[in-house]
Amino acid sequence: MKNYTVIRYRSTEATGWNDFLKTAKNATFLFNRNFMDYHADRFPDFSLMVYNEERLVALLPANIDNGTILSHQGLTYGGLVYGNLKLQEVILVFREILLFLQQQGILKLVYKSIPSVYCLKPAQEVEYALFLAKAQIVRRDALSVLAHNGENEVSDLRKRGIKKGIKSGLVVKEENHFEDFWNQILIPNLESRHQAKPVHSLQEIELLASRFPENIRQFNVYHQNKIVGGTTVFETENVAHAQYIAANETRAELGSLDFLFNELTHNIFREKKFFDFGISNEMQGRKLNSGLSYWKESFGATTITQDFYEVATANYTLLDDVFI
CATH class of the missing domain: 3.40.630.30 (Gcn5-related N-acetyltransferase (GNAT))
Structure with a gap:
């Protein structure tokens, strides 16, 4: 023994x-x-x-x-x-x-x-x-995870959103700063929609990104050179995980998040085994935000549990x- x-x-x-x-x-x-x-x-x-x-x-x-x-x-x-x-x-x-x-x-x-x-x-x-x-x-908790081991069917609704983004001339850029996304998009979005704040302050995410620049990455989407949405990705060997996702009030009109995540899943992180959209539940897993869950699943994501x-x-x- x-x-x-x-x-x-x-x-x-x-x-x-x-x-x-x-x-x-x-x-x-x-x-x-x-x-x-x-x-x-x-x-x-x-x-x-x-x-x-x-x-x-x-x-x-x-x-x-x-x-x-x-x-x-x-x-x-x-x-x-x-x-x-x-x-x-x-x-x-x-x-x-x-x-x-x-x-x-x-x-x-x-x-x-x-x-x-x-x-x-x-x-x-x-x-x-x-x-x-x-x-x-x-x-x-129920995580929505996209497995890159075959063709994932994107829903017609997501395809329409992606086409809106193309027609609107949206551009996705990886940035080495977090201030614009935090102050202009994420914090206002969480305050207005959920009366909440990000788990990480701007100073904290900047500190962590300085320590782990290859693992913590910021992707913003722009319309006419103005930020309209973005996501902060925590990247590990197998997984790209969207730690924060947010867009301003033009998200439906421009298809900003559909366009952004199509670019992330089909191009930028295509070689990753998995793309983790994160959870869609609240109250210790006992309530499900069905609209949010459906949005993730409509990219082809399926559910694993934690x-x-x-x-x-x-x-x-x-x-x-x-x-x-």
Whole structure:
């Protein structure tokens, strides 16, 4: 039986943490400490590192909130990060994590899974361990994802929008600044339509883009040299993900978003395995914005899910006698 040790992450371990990500089968740049730590003041870190003797074998990006440990709330997705561990090894690692948290006086872990398209190889070993530990699904998000493994049928409605964009002379440009999109499009759009603000401030997205220029990219669409819409894309090895999507009040008249996303999916990111339009649900996954979901699906996107679990740390004992 292998001897696993769990420790809390410390800032002195940043290099080791980031180096391990390069060997993992389910890691992206979001787990890099240079990304995670930009909002350390909002999310008190409680990330974990798991060793087999002297060898680092797994990471758990996490924070603490009112005595509960959560897959890091500042990240779109989270979960256990690991390399080529066998299923039995992942179960044992997860047991040690629950035991460690129990010994720290933590009663509950809220676990946010990594959507399958972001994994370099199939990586659902932890989902099986969660089942064995009697974890409860408390939320399920529905992501609209376009797979570039064949012809995706674009709806007639989207085709009409694309033709409007062509007729209007729209132009898509990648920009190295975010100010115009944030201040002229995104912030006003979210305020007027949802009474909300972007998760990232302008200063935060500029900081992150300066740290990850190859992963965080801004695409704007222009009409007569005036910005009318855009999207901020988080790019990983397998996936181009539209983190923010917004357009001004001319979107229907000009077909700006149809034109923009046709260019992104058919040209700019055509070689990516997947294009992730993101979720269309609210209220912990229990309400669906059907119009938004339909718009994404009309580009040929289909649905994958991302699950959120709660598991009592005392349930580590349920993983003691599962092997035969």
